[in-house]
Amino acid sequence: MPDQPSISSRVSRLRALLRHSGVAAFLILDLKNIRYLTGFSGSDGALLVGAGKPVLLVDGRYTTQAGKQAPGTRVVLYRDKATGIADALSEGGVEHVGFEPAVLTVELHSALRRKAKKVRWKPLPAELSAIRAVKDDKEIESIRRAIRIAAGALRSTLERIRPGVCERDIAIELEYTMRRMGADAPSFDTIIASGPNSALPHARPGSRKLRPGDFVVIDYGAVWRGYHSDETCTFAVGRAGSRHEKIYGIVKEAHDRALEAVRPGVSCREVDRAARGVIEKAGYGPRFSHGTGHGVGLDVHEAPRLSALSDAVLERGMVITIEPGIYLPGFGGVRIEDTVLVEKGGARVLTEFSKELQVIG
Numbered sequence: 001m002p003d004q005p006s007i008s009s010r011v012s013r014l015r016a017l018l019r020h021s022g023v024a025a026f027l028i029l030d031l032k033n034i035r036y037l038t039g040f041s042g043s044d045g046a047l048l049v050g051a052g053k054p055v056l057l058v059d060g061r062y063t064t065q066a067g068k069q070a071p072g073t074r075v076v077l078y079r080d081k082a083t084g085i086a087d088a089l090s091e092g093g094v095e096h097v098g099f100e101p102a103v104l105t106v107e108l109h110s111a112l113r114r115k116a117k118k119v120r121w122k123p124l125p126a127e128l129s130a131i132r133a134v135k136d137d138k139e140i141e142s143i144r145r146a147i148r149i150a151a152g153a154l155r156s157t158l159e160r161i162r163p164g165v166c167e168r169d170i171a172i173e174l175e176y177t178m179r180r181m182g183a184d185a186p187s188f189d190t191i192i193a194s195g196p197n198s199a200l201p202h203a204r205p206g207s208r209k210l211r212p213g214d215f216v217v218i219d220y221g222a223v224w225r226g227y228h229s230d231e232t233c234t235f236a237v238g239r240a241g242s243r244h245e246k247i248y249g250i251v252k253e254a255h256d257r258a259l260e261a262v263r264p265g266v267s268c269r270e271v272d273r274a275a276r277g278v279i280e281k282a283g284y285g286p287r288f289s290h291g292t293g294h295g296v297g298l299d300v301h302e303a304p305r306l307s308a309l310s311d312a313v314l315e316r317g318m319v320i321t322i323e324p325g326i327y328l329p330g331f332g333g334v335r336i337e338d339t340v341l342v343e344k345g346g347a348r349v350l351t352e353f354s355k356e357l358q359v360i361g
Helices: 004-021 031-038 063-069 081-092 106-115 127-133 137-158 167-180 195-199 242-261 268-281
Strands: 025-028 046-049 055-058 074-077 096-099 120-123 191-194 215-220 222-224 231-237 293-295 302-306 319-322 325-328 332-335 338-343 346-349
Touching: 004 025, 004 031, 004 046, 004 127, 025 031, 025 081, 031 046, 031 127, 046 081, 055 063, 055 081, 063 074, 074 081, 081 106, 106 120, 127 302, 137 167, 137 215, 137 222, 137 231, 137 319, 137 338, 167 191, 167 215, 191 195, 195 215, 195 325, 195 332, 215 332, 231 242, 231 332, 242 268, 242 319, 242 325, 242 332, 242 338, 242 346, 268 293, 268 302, 302 319
Parallel strands: 025 096, 055 074, 096 120
Antiparallel strands: 025 046, 046 055, 191 215, 215 231, 293 302, 293 319, 319 338, 325 332, 338 346
16 A cells, blocks of 8 residues: 555645646546555545545445545545535535546436536546656555566466467466465456467467467566556467567567667657667568557556557656567467666666567477
């Protein structure tokens, strides 16, 4: 759980953005954002941040938990969420409220408009994303702990990855080992994609058995105290031919050029261009079908986005991924992903596996 000074700093930064946005309070329903601003980790609730003490609204399941985890808030019990929010707004005399447009449902929005008739609502899509994008020291340490757990689990699992083992069994083993080593959960459904399946960027592990000469893409991560890790390793199974080495080498160069471009003040678009330019020059531009990376934290995908369409600029303290790839239908694919910390001098790689081509099994 974050310490109270960290939470107070986050709330203060949010209040500054609210003043700039012209609203008196912000209604927060995204549970990750609630955890970020209070420490509360329950599965339902609402948070109102305005000029006074933040108000954390929960139902009867969470009053004790909220009192322990969110001491910097005023905990309010509700039976009906919309009624509870409307009453809190009325009590505070708040009439202009920001909200998260990606989270507030049409049903709840309609109920709030009926119950809080005087309130004017304003969507604020990016305010909290901008705050969360820059991590403090405790957040970085939590991400590093998640990375260590995940890496230890993959090292343990690698010795079982060989021809004849099916993708699904590898995924089950890896996720079980991460949990056994202390993970709260996997960061996402683990991707184990072998042979032609590795040409699918988000393949689901199935019954296909690994064969000599396959690429196998392992995209995995662990969660520790709410914070995620994210890493992708691509291995050759049994042997690596000249085509394997060529494709892997192009992706590795793209990965390395992107890493070299990372530093405070550089646009995310420029980092994407550094990776994409290598792959396009090699003639595989259409086969790199996603962005070069994304932020990592309480969500495995969060701000900033590293893509050709991004207007974001890197800042010191951001934790991002670098993950170029080439995907060739019928043959296979390569994705190389590291999670890195943006520092004054550039990028510090946090993930632990070597990204040189390795033959396993």
